[in-house]
Amino acid sequence: MRRQAWRVAALVWLCLAGARWHGTLAQARDAFTVREVAPGVFVHFGRMLALDVPGHDDIANIGFIVGSKCVAVIDTGGSSSVGRALRAAIARRTRVPVCYVVNTHVHVDHVLGNIAFKPDRPRFVGHVRLAAAMLRSRAFFLRQYAGDLDQPPSADQLIAPDTPVERELELDLGDRRLRLRAWPIAHTDCDLTVLDEQSGTLWTGDLLFRERLPALDGSASGWLSVIGELGQWNVRRTVPGHGALTGDLGAALSAERRYLLALIDGVRAELERGASMQQAIQRVATAEEPNWLLWDSTHPRNVARLYQQMEWQSDPTN
Amino acid sequence: MRRRLIATVSNGKGAIIMLRRLLSPRLARSPRRPPVMRHPIRVATALLPLLLYGGPSPAIDEAQTPASGAWEYLRQQFYGTRAIGVLDESFMSLEVAANTPDPAATPLNVRFGAAAIGHIRQVRVIIDNNPSPVVSTFEFARGARVAEIGLRVRVDRFTSVRAIAETTDGTLEMRSSWVNASGGCSAPPSAAEGGQLGEIRFRAAGNARSLQVGIRHPNNSGFQIDPVSGEAIAPHFVSHIRLSTAGRTLIDGDTGISLSENPTLRIVSDQALPAPLTVDVIDSKDGHFSASWQGLAAGHAATARATGALGDP
Structure with a gap:
């Protein structure tokens, strides 16, 4: 009976703690902050959380760029409510209309807020492969992230691009031009970067992760070559998909490059010695662990994915 | 003794207990305490903050259901x-x-x-x-x-x-x-x-x-x-x-x-x-x-x- 009483007490405590937690989150949402990192360039920095915990809809760096005639939104967050918070933040800063909503890739934390901008009737802009990628993810989003959509969740809340970028596209915001670049398969198969020439600000989407471990959903070797090319770019500041703003793009890319190289080399070595996927997960690139956040929720998936890709590549072993 | 076996089923009650044990591997490994109540409560309390938050929890609903x-x-x-x-x-x-x-x-x-x-x-x-x-x-x-x-x-x-x-x-x-x-x-x-x-x-x-x-x-x-x-x-x-x-x-x-x-x-x-x-x-x-x-x-x-x-x- 005494044990029973403890259980009840624990339950009550957890209820209260849960309610407080919920309250804190609600406050965080009210205090949705954007930082003006350059004149007319506003960033809301996402939180370092896994994708399956409360607050997971606010983990990506999202924001907007203001021209004299148009605002371009760059990524919209992982829920309709984060999207609306971003829209409200824009309205507090400017009366210039939102003409463009740009998505840097298909992942849930970057696209689910699109629905919030539907009333603005913007052009939705993305990689030429983004629409297909969203179609592929539709069932997964509706099942796994239903709670992040407006209720009841429905497929028409998932807004795909109407303006595809095959390789490059310029958006004119009025006295301000954005240069969009669609990349070959890297982090995903639909990565897109946005460069604001006026301020020298590059938005990499998830081609650049800082602090948070990069998640591989495309091709590790493809990602490395994109990193190689981005590393040549001369920009004043970079807004990564996750993590802090940086003035040193090259250094930020080299940390990511180091991890991806360790991942590729590690998986190749494990395959060559006939190791199982579990053994690979335990051994590959473990020296990198201290350098990154959210290792446990991302690294095993990266290894599993790369292992499955590489085991069918042509190679000399057996 | 290389293995310990769960008692062979000889009556209805035994069958129910055994089934319950089988349904839940963690229970089966700690036979000293009454097995039936512990697990569901533990799961429920562990997941409660998430339930209260009301966010997406596709796996959680299923955790409540005995996998039986x-x-x-x-x-x-x-x-x-x-x-x-x-x-x-x-x-x-x-x-x-x-x-x-x-x-x-x-x-x-x-x-x-x-x-x-x-x-x-x-x-x-x-x-x-x-x-x-x-x-x-x-x-x-x-x-x-x-x-x-x-x-x-x-x-x-x-x-x-x-x-x-x-x-x-x-x-x-x-x-x-x-x-x-x-x-x-x-x-x-x-x-x-x-x-x-x-x-x-x-x-x-x-x-x-x-x-x-x-x-x-x-x-x-x-x-x-x-x-x-x-x-x-x-x-x-x-x-x-x-x-x-x-x-x-x-x-x-x-x-x-x-x-x-x-x-x-x-x-x-x-x-x-x-x-x-x-x-x-x-x-x-x-x-x-x-x-x-x-x-x-x-x-x-x-x-x-x-x-x-x-x-x-």
Whole structure:
């Protein structure tokens, strides 16, 4: 009976703690902050959380760029409510209309807020492969992230691009031009970067992760070559998909490059010695662990994915 | 005492307790306390903050549901009322990550200890909450010295995963584990799609004691949707895998849609594996694929050929 009483007490405590937690989150949402990192360039920095915990809809760096005639939104967050918070933040800063909503890739934390901008009737802009990628993810989003959509969740809340970028596209915001670049398969198969020439600000989407471990959903070797090319770019500041703003793009890319190289080399070595996927997960690139956040929720998936890709590549072993 | 067995069922009450124990592997391992109440409460309290938050929690609802129906039925069908031992990890163990790195290709190992090697007749893997719970049933040749058998499986939602082995003297052993995952059976083809249907690749470990057999095959579950057309992709899966050497069957398995895309079978022995080792695969459209592993390169060939680790009584 005494044990029973403890259980009840624990339950009550957890209820209260849960309610407080919920309250804190609600406050965080009210205090949705954007930082003006350059004149007319506003960033809301996402939180370092896994994708399956409360607050997971606010983990990506999202924001907007203001021209004299148009605002371009760059990524919209992982829920309709984060999207609306971003829209409200824009309205507090400017009366210039939102003409463009740009998505840097298909992942849930970057696209689910699109629905919030539907009333603005913007052009939705993305990689030429983004629409297909969203179609592929539709069932997964509706099942796994239903709670992040407006209720009841429905497929028409998932807004795909109407303006595809095959390789490059310029958006004119009025006295301000954005240069969009669609990349070959890297982090995903639909990565897109946005460069604001006026301020020298590059938005990499998830081609650049800082602090948070990069998640591989495309091709590790493809990602490395994109990193190689981005590393040549001369920009004043970079807004990564996750993590802090940086003035040193090259250094930020080299940390990511180091991890991806360790991942590729590690998986190749494990395959060559006939190791199982579990053994690979335990051994590959473990020296990198201290350098990154959210290792446990991302690294095993990266290894599993790369292992499955590489085991069918042509190679000399057996 | 190599194993402790749950008491044989002799009356109705015993059957209920046993079933409950079987439903929940954690309970079965701590028989001192009354098993029925502990687990659901623990799950409920652990998940409460998430429930209060009201965010997306597809796996959580299912955690409340006992993962029972499928196993109750299958147990009856395959094993009747025979006792099933569940305790001694040194005899047999099941390795599967509680949080899968990939719901569509969750690696899973059944490992046998020294006392079990050479004394296993059959291993069956069951995923309670999958649309097709029976993943595979592998029969081992008499005396086959299998130390480990590894698969990659689809996990559709929060579930118990179990491996049940039958020994050559007719006793049963089960190990089970919880796996949290979502959507493994309906995930669209992705990680390493395409290739030549039926291509078979071998990866041996340096001492020839382990061999991973990879089969290039979509293993379409029938629950996948073509994202572009919106139509269901028809099931097309590997239904049978056989390993043999010198015309003698060593391992013979029935498989199904719960195996991942590009199914793999990993065999580990406590001795060098015999070579050449032939793999024969049959799929649900009566496709036949076959390949032989010729052993390790010249330097290691002697070791590979020296002993018939699998199958010699």
